Amino acid sequence: MEGIKKLTKHQIFWPITALILVMLFNLFFTPGFFKLEVKDGHLFGSIIDIINRGSPLMLLSIGLTLVIATGGTDISVGSVIAISAAVAASLVGGQMIFVDGVQEYVTLVPMPLAILVTLVVAVLLGMWNGTLIAKLGIQPIIATMILMVAGRGIAQLITEGQIITIYYKPYFFFGGGYLLGLPFAIFIVGIVLLIIMLFIKKTAIGLFIQASGCNASASKYAGIHVDRIKLIVYTISGLCAGIAGVLISSNIKSADANNAGLFIELDAILAVAMGGNSMTGGKFSIPASIVGALVIQSITTTIYSIGVPPEITLVVKAIVVIIICLLQSEDFRKMFTTMSHLQRGNNIENKLTN
Amino acid sequence: MKSENTLLTMKNICKYFTGVKALVNVDFTLREGEIHALMGENGAGKSTLIKVLTGVEKLDEGEIHLLGQHVLPKSTHEAQSIGISTVYQEVNLCSNLSVAENIFIGREPMKFGRIDWKTMHKRARTALEKLNVDIDVSQTLDSYSVAIQQMVAIARAVDVDAKVLILDEPTSSLDEKEVEKLFEIMTKLKNEGIGIVFVTHFLDQVYAVCDRITVLRNGEFVGEYEIKDLPKVKLVAKMIGKDYEELNASIKGSDSQDDEAHSNKEVFLEAKQLGKKNEIEPYDVIVYKGEVLGLAGLLGSGRTEMAKLLFGAEKPDTGELCLEGSKKNIITPLQAIKNEIAYCPENRKIDGIIPDLSVRENIILALQSKRGWMKYIKRSEQEKIANDYIKLLSIKTSSAEKMVKELSGGNQQKVILARWLLTQPKLLILDEPTRGIDIGTKTEIQRLVIELANKGMSVIFISSELDEMLRTCSRMVVLRDRVKIAELTGDKLETNVIMNTIAGGN
Amino acid sequence: MKTNLQTKFIPILITFLLLIGLFAFGSFKYTGFFSLQNFLNLLIDNAFLLITAVGMTFVLITGGIDISIGAVIAFVCMLSADLLQKGWNAAVVMVLMLVIGCAFGTGMGILITKFKMQPFIVTLAGMFLARGLCYVVSIDTIIIDNPVYVAISQSRVPIGSGFISWSVVIALVVLAAAYYILHFSKFGRTVYAIGGNEQSARLMGLPVDSTKILVYTLNGFCSALAGLVFSFYMLSGYGLHTVGLEMDAIAAAVIGGTLLTGGVGYVIGTLLGVLTQGAIQTLIMFEGTLSSWWTKIVVAALLCLFILIQRVFTLVKAKKAR
Structure with a gap:
């Protein structure tokens, strides 16, 4: 009993339980969900699909966990994805040329440079959010809303209103390639996760983020530069969204300013909430958010595979976010405890009268 | 006692906060046309008692009777409607609204289903005229001083046909003249038959206007006294309890010889004309190694602002700061920390x-x-x-x-x-370190402060409680209205002298 | 007294001058820009924005935020298009939409006030819920060909040599009603009090919780009404209608002098904010070579600029008050 109590106290316990539940559901109701096939030396199957498609979401949830831990939010990630996809696609693009009569594609600029530029743009966008919030004191929801709305316009300008198709083959590896039989994207997630975790655990940044999110004023008196911390987390969030943008454009081999990353901010916030992180800031766990992201991707994939109209997913997710936040709300819990108290009181009364 | 004049009785009031007893069996009575002081140290339970009376907190046990009727206000609105009005320490009005609105919001005069602004302005003017305040009532509240805002709050409280008026430390941010004016108004209201509950930290004010005193200590009822039966010293003893003598005996001792000691003590910090506009006027101050320097003054006198400048929590716009003889630029807390200065902020919950x-x-x-x-x-x-x-x-x-x-x-x-x-740290700044904590811990902290100083650490000590400052400090800087007005040492470190300096008298 | 009045209205004055400046610029640069009808077109094209921005102004004055409005408008268009196509009576559909809007707003208001959830997360979820419901109705565009809707859509109310649509009349009625409520009703003044200092408002015995819920209800109503007006304007329902409209509405309020921190705001200013955005849109249209996306970017930039101006003003005011 004591052991179970200890286990449930771990933040990651509940998202893992949720993941297991989704998996169990699939075990019974989705035939062939766990089937893995080897085709051309790669693994195929729903599980691999979840990992591959969930990679951008996992990246976003890493950045967003930090942002939410400082008591903020970032709803511009979808637009940052669109912008970085547009930048990457227009730089990599791929022009068709003929070499010895065989058609080949070359990039506008070398691919590493293109990706570097893309990530720099994403970092700058994150810093823009961070500056508005940390230096000008604008509420995070409004500051990032500005980029969310205007960002799609910027992406449109970059793509000149067109969907840019990418023809350059090596670029497809990021979002569609395989390494050791697994999707390459998951390795990128792994590397980013490793770097961020080292950054959080081996330096005091993690502590400072928690402190700033929990009590900004007290943190200032303790010598923490709260605005710098905020700037850092929004920058990281921008960078994560940028990498996600590269993965997505590589996976779908094009950049669509209107639809790339559309509505993904809800998934990302939901992932962080699923991970049991407080929506008001403070204590956080990135691995828990990653598991949360996997749960959401599994739900999405499940919905597709059991034949429920996929249109309903947005509705379901929105309701789940509300439920999780309700569960975090002290007043909501109080309402229930008082109700159960009343219940218990009635029971006792009943017993007494009996 | 003329019991027919009793306006309000509170009996056996108990209030618990998750495991902490805030009030235990507290009694309180208020007569018509009296000013009744509610006294006690920080954490004695005064504000909890008021919160219970005004419906902000729910009482756990006990009964409240108003004019013989059993009442149990569940909200401030309800309390107001039965005639219990409160003016809080910080002005609890809306500064974005006009003066008139602040008096009448929630019960605006209506005409044809719409707010009758003309009548409202007229009535607001009359209400304020009664308090001898003549201002443009259509202006927003934030265009007036805190003193005027306080008057507006009182006007609102009285205008709702109050029988009981609670003034919760209304004087803490007023100057002497403004306090006098407030007292005039209080006396006037008293003569109209209103019962006033007056909470204050300033003993002199109690003796200036009050008729009776109720003392609380650690959430318990100590006693109810006629003002003439309770001299100041006894009141202090009642507030602090038997620990008073103990405290004095256990701590006092080492700082008797410090007058000559200062001359050969080393300087740790020296501020020259350090100041910030609208926060604190430029001041000079020296902190020696191994001394406890007190910053005395009322809330809002600039004592906290003075400390904040030393710690870099506020950016000074004039003057300079020297630490151990070399000039330092300290404009962020981190720089202060790196220069071995520490600051325990006033509000533990918000800033600590x-x-x-x-x-x-x-x-x-x-x-x-x-x-x-x-x-x-x-x-x-x-x-x-x-x-x-x-x-x-x-x-x-x-x-x-x-x-x-x-x-x-x-x-x-x-x-x-x-x-x-x-x-x-070489310099430890403590801003109200003992507010709202039990007396045992209080003593421990005071003892610790003296120990640290004896080991060579400089300490700046800020407290609203003069006795506590007298016990711990070897020197005091007195502030009033955001200006440093005096430095007191040696035999000048005595309640009356300090009180008078703070009040600006002689 | 006079100086104070002036500082209070300086932000609105700036907006007013900006609007005149934009109009003058357009009139000099493009032929046909300076005409009564072109001005009235600003109202016709932005009637729905004005309605929803008025609702948003209420929310912002209390210090809250609602980013679900764009999605609610889209949902209202979508559902009414669907129901009309199924042969429902136009009047029934309109009433139903307004009821749905109110219910939606009330629900969010209850979550925000009773369970102390942050407005942004509640309305963010609301936004996705409404968008999701659009897709549940249909993922394709549904055309509205109900005769009543078409008739309203094509109606013209002559004004001098020009004309406006019935939607504009509705919007102006909403504006007038909002002005009246904010300045002459207890509810309206409580809205300001909450934005000024919620704790004080509570201590003064004002009905804070119910007022806040009512504000979100009112905003839900405005969104639904804006949705109706938008369906008259577009005569279609589509899941991606009015994406990002929440920023336009917030920008209109802020450009019109509403403080994001709450407590200060004027619906007349909001009208100016809407007209300013309309003028920018028209200018970009007249230019012809610019993509329509520039509108969003310019509005975003303008929003940033006005937030900056507000910062400066609050700082100056805080210094004076000391």
Whole structure:
């Protein structure tokens, strides 16, 4: 009993339980969900699909966990994805040329440079959010809303209103390639996760983020530069969204300013909430958010595979976010405890009268 | 006692906050046409009693009778409607609304289903004229001084046909003249038959206007007295309790010879014409090594602002700061920490603790920022430090991993103290370190302060309680209206002298 | 007294001058820009924005935020298009939409006030819920060909040599009603009091919780009404209608002098904010070579600029008050 109590106290316990539940559901109701096939030396199957498609979401949830831990939010990630996809696609693009009569594609600029530029743009966008919030004191929801709305316009300008198709083959590896039989994207997630975790655990940044999110004023008196911390987390969030943008454009081999990353901010916030992180800031766990992201991707994939109209997913997710936040709300819990108290009181009364 | 004149009785009032007893069996009676002082130190339960009476908090046990009728207000609105009005310490009005609206919002005069602004302005003017205030009532409240805002609050409270008027430390941000005016108004209202409950920290004010006194201590009822039966010294003794003599005996002693001592003591900090516009006028101050310097003055006198400038929590716009003889530029807390200055802020809950972090994390926080984010203190070292300080300051917690919000106020304060002691400061600034904590911890903290000073640390001590300052400080700087007005040492360190200096008399 | 009045209205004055400046610029640069009808077109094209921005102004004055409005408008268009196509009576559909809007707003208001959830997360979820419901109705565009809707859509109310649509009349009625409520009703003044200092408002015995819920209800109503007006304007329902409209509405309020921190705001200013955005849109249209996306970017930039101006003003005011 004591052991179970200890286990449930771990933040990651509940998202893992949720993941297991989704998996169990699939075990019974989705035939062939766990089937893995080897085709051309790669693994195929729903599980691999979840990992591959969930990679951008996992990246976003890493950045967003930090942002939410400082008591903020970032709803511009979808637009940052669109912008970085547009930048990457227009730089990599791929022009068709003929070499010895065989058609080949070359990039506008070398691919590493293109990706570097893309990530720099994403970092700058994150810093823009961070500056508005940390230096000008604008509420995070409004500051990032500005980029969310205007960002799609910027992406449109970059793509000149067109969907840019990418023809350059090596670029497809990021979002569609395989390494050791697994999707390459998951390795990128792994590397980013490793770097961020080292950054959080081996330096005091993690502590400072928690402190700033929990009590900004007290943190200032303790010598923490709260605005710098905020700037850092929004920058990281921008960078994560940028990498996600590269993965997505590589996976779908094009950049669509209107639809790339559309509505993904809800998934990302939901992932962080699923991970049991407080929506008001403070204590956080990135691995828990990653598991949360996997749960959401599994739900999405499940919905597709059991034949429920996929249109309903947005509705379901929105309701789940509300439920999780309700569960975090002290007043909501109080309402229930008082109700159960009343219940218990009635029971006792009943017993007494009996 | 003329019982037919009794306006309000509160009997056996009890109130518990998650495990803490805030009020235990407290009685309180108020007569028609009297001014009744409610006295007690910080944390004695005055504000809780008022909150219970005005419906902000629900009482756990006890009864309230108003004019013989049993009442139980569930909200401030309800309290107001039965005639119990309150004016709070911080002006609790809306500064974005006009003066007239602040008096009438919620019960605006209506005409044809719409707010009748003309009548409202007229009535607001009359209401304020009664209090001898003549201002443009259509202006927003924030265009007037705090004193005027206070008057507006009183006008609102009285205009709702109040039978009981509660004034919760209304004088803390008023100057002498404004206080006098307030007293005039209070007397006038009293003569109209209103019962006034007056909460204040200033003993002289109690004796200037009040008829009776009720004293609370640690949430318990001490007694109810006619003003003429209770001289000032006895009142203080009642407020502080029997611990008063004990405290004096146990702590006092080492600071008798300090007058000559200062001349050969080394200077740690010297501020020359340090100031910030609208916060505090430029001031000079010297802090010697190994002394406890007190900053005396009322709330809002500039004592906290003075400390904040030294700590870099506010950016000075004039003057300079020298530490051990060399000029330093301190404009952020981090720079102060790196220069071995520590600051325990006034408001523990808002500026002190990080509630959701563990005791351990709260303790190492300042040291960590002093070392920088790159040099993360190893977990094992953190645990050792935390446990050492828990022992050293006898912090009552089941483990270093407990969240600090689960600790009692006094222990939270000790955690903050540990945080700063850990940075090994040469100057420790304590702003109201004993507010709202139990008397035992209070004594411990006072004793600690003197010990630290004896070991050579400089301490700046700020407190609303003069007695506490007298016990700990060897020198005092007095502030009034954001100006440093005096420095007191030696035999001038005496209640009357300090009180008079604060009040601006002779 | 006079100086104070002036500082209070300086932000609105700036907006007014900006609007005149934009109009003058357009009139000099493009032929046909300076005409009564072109001005009235600003109202016709932005009637729905004005309605929803008025609702948003209420929310912002209390210090809250609602980013679900764009999605609610889209949902109202979508559902009414669907129901009309199924042969429902136009009047029934309109009433139903307004009821749905109110219910939606009330629900969010209850979550925010009773359970102390942050407005942004509640309305963010609301936004996705409404968008999701659009897709549940249909993922394709549904055309509205109900005769009543078409008739309203094509109606013209002559004004001098020009004309406006019935939607504009509705919007102006909403504006007038909002002005009246904010300045002459207890509810309206409580809205300001909450934005000024919620704790004080509570201590003064004002009905804070119910007022806040009512504000979100009112905003839900405005969104639904804006949705109806938008369906008259577009005569279609589509899941991606009015994406990002929440920023336009917030920008209109802020450009019109509403403080994001709450407590200060004027619906007349909001009208100016809407007209300013309309003028920018028209200018970009007249230019012809610029993509319509520039509108969003310019509005975003303008929003940032006005937030900056507000910062400066609050700082100056805080210094004076000391």
